[in-house]
Amino acid sequence: MNNKQLHYFTEVANQQSFSKAAEVLHVAQPAISMSIQKLEQELDLKLFHRSDRKIRLTDEGKRLLIHAKTILKNFADAELEMHELKGLTQGCVRVGIPSMLGSYYFPPILMAFKHRHPNLNLEVIEAGTWQLQQMVEHGELDLGVIVSEFVPETLHTELFLQEQMLVTVDKDHTFATQQSVTYEDFFSEELVMFKEDYFHRKVVDRLAKQVGAQPNIGFETNLIPLIKSIVKQGFGISTLLGMVIEEDDNLVALPFHHPVWLDLSIAWSKDRYLSKANQAFVGFVLDYQSSQKANQAL
Structure with a gap:
């Protein structure tokens, strides 16, 4: 599990769509789909319900989203603080x-x-x-x-x-x-x-x-x-x-x-x-x- 995977996962959860997340992130949709699939394989958990082109989080996905937002926020804060040392x-x-x-x-x-x-x-x-x-x-x-x-x-x-x-x-x-x-x-x-x-x-x-x-x-x-x-x-x-x-x-x-x-x-x-x-x-x-x-x- 890495920062990019969590970033993609969070945006898909926010947009409730792989295609909309791809547009926001300016990334090809297949790359996002593959990243989420790899994350699910690594965790051995299903993070999204996929049906009739509607995307929604599973209970496990909802729990991960809480941690993902905290991790991404802390990462951004750390990056900003390091830049500000200049x-x-x-x-x-x-x-x-x-x-x-x-x-x-x-x-x-x-x-x-x-x-x-x-x-x-x-x-x-x-x-x-x-x-x-x-x-x-x-x-x-x-x-x-x-x-x-x-x-x-x-x-x-x-x-x-x-x-x-x-x-x-x-x-x-x-x-x-x-x-x-x-x-x-x-x-x-x-x-x-x-x-x-x-x-x-x-x-x-x-x-x-x-x-x-x-x-x-x-x-x-x-x-x-x-x-x-x-x-x-x-x-x-x-x-x-x-x-x-x-x-x-x-x-x-x-x-x-x-x-x-x-x-x-x-x-x-x-x-x-x-x-x-x-x-x-x-x-x-x-x-x-x-x-x-x-x-x-x-």
């Missing part, structure tokens, strides 16, 4: 960032990091916190920015930012002259909300459950400009981070009567090797936030 001259950072932070907080960080490490590639994915968490856990992303409140034990996190969730209304709304807004008053209004897999929505749903309220969601969208536009026109209120509306005179941001703070962390899988490129990015984000705090204290 220095931080190549590599890729794959990071997932929620839309609000991606639009209003991270742009200067990303540009400054790229300026410091011009040979590294940056791949930035925008998605909801839940989706980003899943992508990090499944190895589709190296890093993800998530809310610490929802972190599973499988991820390691580094807190880098604390931001307050603010009730956002248009300047003519009755709330605009208040100092704060109670949870009950907030849920008495028609709301403009992010979709369910976004961290703001998860927190709002938790608050609603806490006070026994049923949110009246009139609009549901992940587009921040649209949320702001709807609120400005008086068709609902929302919650946003201060950074989103600090330069918008037509919107007013108010804290909840009992303030809601979000602990934002950068996370990665405990079971995967974190490349030097990704380690450099994590360190850069933490250093950037520390310098921001220092400047604000002056």
